[in-house]
Amino acid sequence: MFLETSIVCPSDISILSNKIEKTALSIACQNNKILVSKNNEDINYYEESVNFKDLLKNIKENLTSDAFIICSFEDYGVEEARKLKSKLVLGVGEASFITANLISDSFSIITTLSSSHESIRNNLKKYGLYEKCVSLQSIEVPVLDLETMSNQNLRKLKNEVYRTITEESPGSIIITNPAIINIKKKLEDEFKIPIIEGVSATVAFTEMLFKLGFNMNK
Numbered sequence: 001m002f003l004e005t006s007i008v009c010p011s012d013i014s015i016l017s018n019k020i021e022k023t024a025l026s027i028a029c030q031n032n033k034i035l036v037s038k039n040n041e042d043i044n045y046y047e048e049s050v051n052f053k054d055l056l057k058n059i060k061e062n063l064t065s066d067a068f069i070i071c072s073f074e075d076y077g078v079e080e081a082r083k084l085k086s087k088l089v090l091g092v093g094e095a096s097f098i099t100a101n102l103i104s105d106s107f108s109i110i111t112t113l114s115s116s117h118e119s120i121r122n123n124l125k126k127y128g129l130y131e132k133c134v135s136l137q138s139i140e141v142p143v144l145d146l147e148t149m150s151n152q153n154l155r156k157l158k159n160e161v162y163r164t165i166t167e168e169s170p171g172s173i174i175i176t177n178p179a180i181i182n183i184k185k186k187l188e189d190e191f192k193i194p195i196i197e198g199v200s201a202t203v204a205f206t207e208m209l210f211k212l213g214f215n216m217n218k
Helices: 014-027 053-061 076-081 093-105 115-124 143-148 151-168 178-182 185-191 198-210
Strands: 003-009 032-036 066-071 088-091 107-111 133-138 172-175 195-197
Touching: 003 014, 003 053, 003 198, 014 178, 014 198, 032 115, 032 198, 053 076, 066 076, 066 198, 076 088, 088 093, 088 198, 093 107, 093 115, 093 172, 093 195, 093 198, 107 115, 107 151, 115 133, 133 151, 151 172, 151 185, 178 185, 178 195, 178 198, 185 195, 195 198
Parallel strands: 003 032, 003 066, 066 088, 107 133, 107 172, 172 195
Antiparallel strands: none
16 A cells, blocks of 8 residues: 655644654554645634635645645634545544544543634534533643643643543543644553544544545545
């Protein structure tokens, strides 16, 4: 199996794009060529409707990739992109929710910023998984601040994981940032709970669906 997967980032942030690529490569099979494309648009998390002209153009003009991953946890642009391609188009939010649903009776979501919550709730309802999510909380740390994973940021994250387990008792926890890939195993060992990171989950799903011979059914 040879697969070329294009990961499309909604905004052009080099540090984050590098982390996304590293995370994807950590889980990808040997024959999966990972390409990380950047988009020049900034997402306004307070708006439901976003102009995805550049993002969709990037996908439409890509004639070589076998599958596309939109690296926005709110799954911005996924539905629109699926109308353009018969090839696989996956969003990291949906793949994370499905993973959590497969391995646990309930799950919690910890985000970097609460501004994404409305979109995530709407998607959970659309995917039929709203009742499975027992909590949706934020540590209110900007995405790029979490990239540094300072002791202060790590402490905020750990405190929220502990609070979530103690108060909500989820079967698994989704953390919406690829920066946690380096500490994912440590968090699982410390708190004895599965931790789901979206980029690696989506790459794994993409490879499975491609191996089974599936594309988008229009």
